[in-house]
Amino acid sequence: MTAPVVETRDLSKHYGPTVGLDGLELVVERGEVLGFLGPNGAGKTTTIRLLLDLIRPTRGEARLFGRAARDPDVRRSVGYLPGELALDGRLTARKMLAFLDRLRDPRDPPADPRRRDALCERLRLSDADLDRVLRDDSRGTKQKVGLVAAFQRDPELLVLDEPTEGLDPLVREAVLELMREAGAAGRTVFHSSHVISEVDRTATRVAIVRAGRLVAVEEIDALRRSLTRRMTVRFAGDRAPVAELDVPGTRLLEQSGPSVVLAVTGDLDPLLAVLARHAVAHLAFPEPVLDDAFLQHYADAQRAGADPS
Amino acid sequence: MILALLGRQLRHMRWILVGLGLGLFLLEGLIIQLAKAFEGGPGIEQILDMLPDMILDLVKAQIPAFTFPAFAAFGFMHPGALVGSSAVIVMFATAPAGERDSGLLDLLLSRPVTRTKHLLASLLGIVITATAMPLCLLAGCATGLALVDVPGELPWTAYVPAAGLLACLLAAVGGFSLLVGATAQRRGTAAARIAAVLLVTYVVDTLTKVFGSLDALRWATPFHYFDPITATIDEGGHWGDAAVLLGAAVVPTLLAFRCWRTRDL
Numbered sequence: 001m002t003a004p005v006v007e008t009r010d011l012s013k014h015y016g017p018t019v020g021l022d023g024l025e026l027v028v029e030r031g032e033v034l035g036f037l038g039p040n041g042a043g044k045t046t047t048i049r050l051l052l053d054l055i056r057p058t059r060g061e062a063r064l065f066g067r068a069a070r071d072p073d074v075r076r077s078v079g080y081l082p083g084e085l086a087l088d089g090r091l092t093a094r095k096m097l098a099f100l101d102r103l104r105d106p107r108d109p110p111a112d113p114r115r116r117d118a119l120c121e122r123l124r125l126s127d128a129d130l131d132r133v134l135r136d137d138s139r140g141t142k143q144k145v146g147l148v149a150a151f152q153r154d155p156e157l158l159v160l161d162e163p164t165e166g167l168d169p170l171v172r173e174a175v176l177e178l179m180r181e182a183g184a185a186g187r188t189v190f191h192s193s194h195v196i197s198e199v200d201r202t203a204t205r206v207a208i209v210r211a212g213r214l215v216a217v218e219e220i221d222a223l224r225r226s227l228t229r230r231m232t233v234r235f236a237g238d239r240a241p242v243a244e245l246d247v248p249g250t251r252l253l254e255q256s257g258p259s260v261v262l263a264v265t266g267d268l269d270p271l272l273a274v275l276a277r278h279a280v281a282h283l284a285f286p287e288p289v290l291d292d293a294f295l296q297h298y299a300d301a302q303r304a305g306a307d308p309s
Numbered sequence: 310m311i312l313a314l315l316g317r318q319l320r321h322m323r324w325i326l327v328g329l330g331l332g333l334f335l336l337e338g339l340i341i342q343l344a345k346a347f348e349g350g351p352g353i354e355q356i357l358d359m360l361p362d363m364i365l366d367l368v369k370a371q372i373p374a375f376t377f378p379a380f381a382a383f384g385f386m387h388p389g390a391l392v393g394s395s396a397v398i399v400m401f402a403t404a405p406a407g408e409r410d411s412g413l414l415d416l417l418l419s420r421p422v423t424r425t426k427h428l429l430a431s432l433l434g435i436v437i438t439a440t441a442m443p444l445c446l447l448a449g450c451a452t453g454l455a456l457v458d459v460p461g462e463l464p465w466t467a468y469v470p471a472a473g474l475l476a477c478l479l480a481a482v483g484g485f486s487l488l489v490g491a492t493a494q495r496r497g498t499a500a501a502r503i504a505a506v507l508l509v510t511y512v513v514d515t516l517t518k519v520f521g522s523l524d525a526l527r528w529a530t531p532f533h534y535f536d537p538i539t540a541t542i543d544e545g546g547h548w549g550d551a552a553v554l555l556g557a558a559v560v561p562t563l564l565a566f567r568c569w570r571t572r573d574l
Contacts, residue, residue: 052419055573072421080419086412090321102313103420149416159419 003066005030005157005188006051010060013046019212020046023060026207026214028190030156033183035199035220036192037294038209044192045083047209048161051190052080064157076105079150083161083192085142089135093125093145096134100149111152119148122174139166147175151182158182161192176202196294208297216297225266227296229285234259236279244274310422314430318404319437322397326438329393330445337384337449338456344380345457366519378463378541381454385446385471385537391511394442394475395482399503401434402486407496409574418574428491428569432562435483442479443472463541470547471537477554478535482507484558484565491565492572531557 006028013020021043028034038044049055051062053069062069065077087096101111120130123144134142143166150158160179164172179189179202193199199206206223208215218226235241235258245252245262247270254261258281264271275283319326384390405428408414418427450472451465486503493499514532517523527533534554540547 049415052415054415054418056571072423075419075421078419080416082412082415082419084412086416088317088413091317099313099317100416100420103310103417103422105421106310146416 002030003063004028005032005065006034006190007063007066008047008051008060009063011047011050011057011062012059013050013055013212014058021050022212024209024214026217028188030188031183031186032205033179033189033191033203035203035206036190036209037194037196037199037206039194042209043212044194044209045161046212048080048083048159048190048192051159052078073105076108077156078159079153079155079157080159081146081150081161081163083165085146087134087142087145090133092131092133093137093141094130096145097130097149097152101152104153108153112154115154116148116152119151119178120144122178123147123171124174140168140171143167144171147178151178155187157188157190159190159192162194163191164193164195164198172198208294228263228265231262231264231271232259232282232284233262233275233280234282236281241274241278244277245271247271247274311426311430311433314417314422314427315433318401318430318434322400322434325397325400326441329397330441332393333384333390333442333445334449334452336387336390337381337446338453340384340387341381341450341453341457344377344383345459347377347380376542377459377461378467379538381450381463382468382471382538382541384450385443385468385475386535390442390446390475391478394438394479395507397438397442398435398479398483399486399500401431401438402483402503403490403493403496403499404431404434405569406490406493406499409494410496414574424570424574425566428487428566431490432483432487435480435487439476439479439483443475446475447472468537468541470540474535474537474540474547474551474554477551477558478531480558481531481554484561487565488561488568491569 004027006026008024008026011024011026012022014022024043024047026047036044036047046055050057051064051069052075053062053072064074067074087093088099091099097116104110119125125141125144125148129137129141129144134145137145143163147160147163150160158179163179164175167175176198179191182189183202183204189202191199191202200220203220205217205219207217216223230253233240237258240255240258240260242252242255242260245260249264249266249268250271251263252260253263262271264285405414408417414427418424447465447468450468454462454465482503485506486499489503489506490496490499493502510530511532513523513526514530517527517530517533531554534550534557536547536550540550
């Protein structure tokens with residue numbers, strides 16, 4: 001049995017009295033695209049910096065590919081894009097990419113130049129962009145260079161901290177596509193973001209952190225299923241059959257004549273059975289999005305945090 | 310891997326290194342020409358006699374003997390040479406702090422680069438500077454001596470101990486700078502601290518030579534162990550000083566590596 005690509009046990013980081021991360025227990029298996037969600041200051045970047053051994057844990061441990069994160073060998077298979085990307089402004093993008101590639105282990109072959117060229121093309125990095133010194137480049141161009149640097153060696157694990165920051169919509173799409181492809185090709189992607197809609201489109205699982213603590217880790221589909229969703233129904237008659245709508249998993253939120261707004265959780269069958277017995281003029285039941293899950297979990301966690309018991 | 314890191318630093322510093330090396334070469338050649346002029350002219354003693362006592366004490370603190378070899382060796386302790394070489398060394402030593410400052414360090418250390426190898430690149434830059442700059446002075450000395458004909462002049466090899474002592478002093482500056490750079494949060498802060506300490510220790514050394522009452526402070530400044538003129542004139546009298554300076558280079562260097570390996574970056 002192969003070891004998880006990322007594994008943390010009681011991983012904690014305190015900065016004096018401030019808690020950066022507290023008791024993180026997380027396992028990411030090979031081929032997963034994990035969305036690591038949380039607002040700024042929740043502990044996402046602290047987690048990533050602990051995984052890459054840039055900072056040392058106060059308690060607990062982080063393991064990559066079954067080995068301690070401190071082992072530099074584990075980083076042979078890691079491609080990383082920092083949230084606050086800094087590149088050497090005195091180098092051209094082309095030289096920067098070549099320099100970063102030279103920092104590989106001597107046992108590893110150099111990055112495939114065809115792959116690099118293909119990445120540049122997909123991310124719309126022109127030759128002119130590549131041959132300009134980085135200090136003259138825009139934020140978006142630097143971000144693209146950082147993305148090429150992360151992907152160019154086709155690493156087993158991609159750790160991407162806010163990868164679409166500063167990119168235009170077309171390139172953003174290309175980045176999300178690259179992440180999906182990496183996951184499909186068996187690579188593991190650790191996608192840290194506060195842009196929930198993007199994680200929704202790439203991740204197979206999400207982990208939600210708040211104030212340094214893990215609030216939830218769930219499959220995206222399961223998370224969607226567990227959500228309380230709003231359904232708006234307008235019946236064909238004068239009044240809605242309110243009494244009949246009192247079925248398991250359904251709660252009446254509003255009623256106005258033939259129209260009702262319902263909160264629905266879990267299995268839809270009982271409610272659909274009721275609706276099937278009546279003439280329905282209009283029904284709106286929007287697809288659940290991760291934002292709802294995030295906000296719901298966040299609200300739950302906040303309530304739990306406020307509750308002294 | 311180390312070569313890639315070092316190569317990047319050297320590429321950024323190449324014009325400074327070349328300019329400084331050339332400047333030191335010319336400086337030493339010029340000092341030898343001046344020394345010859347004094348030797349053949351009315352004599353430095355007559356000029357010095359005109360100086361106020363206080364100034365004369367300061368000059369004598371730097372140049373204990375007014376002979377041609379002593380003047381020729383002065384280039385190895387010329388403030389310009391010391392400041393220029395130290396500045397380049399501080400730039401190498403604080404480069405990791407600068408990378409941490411800018412955020413580039415995160416990207417570099419996300420590769421299979423150990424922290425030791427990363428700092429080693431800076432140490433190699435320091436070693437190159439501490440070796441190359443005294444060699445440039447020595448080359449200027451050899452060239453200058455070949456162009457002048459002074460009775461009683463020493464061969465250029467007699468100045469090798471002076472160059473060696475300068476290399477040891479620069480290594481000590483490098484070791485201390487590396488330690489400050491490895492522990493600092495910001496590059497600017499590190500450079501300012503290093504400059505302040507070097508300036509204070511240099512002034513203390515000069516004052517202890519002028520004021521006997523401050524003699525007890527001498528041991529605390531690396532410049533006390535750096536006397537290229539005596540090392541040139543008195544054969545074999547410089548090994549102890551070189552050993553102290555090398556010790557002052559090695560100990561903080563080891564501490565710097567220990568700190569860099571264990572700290573949060």
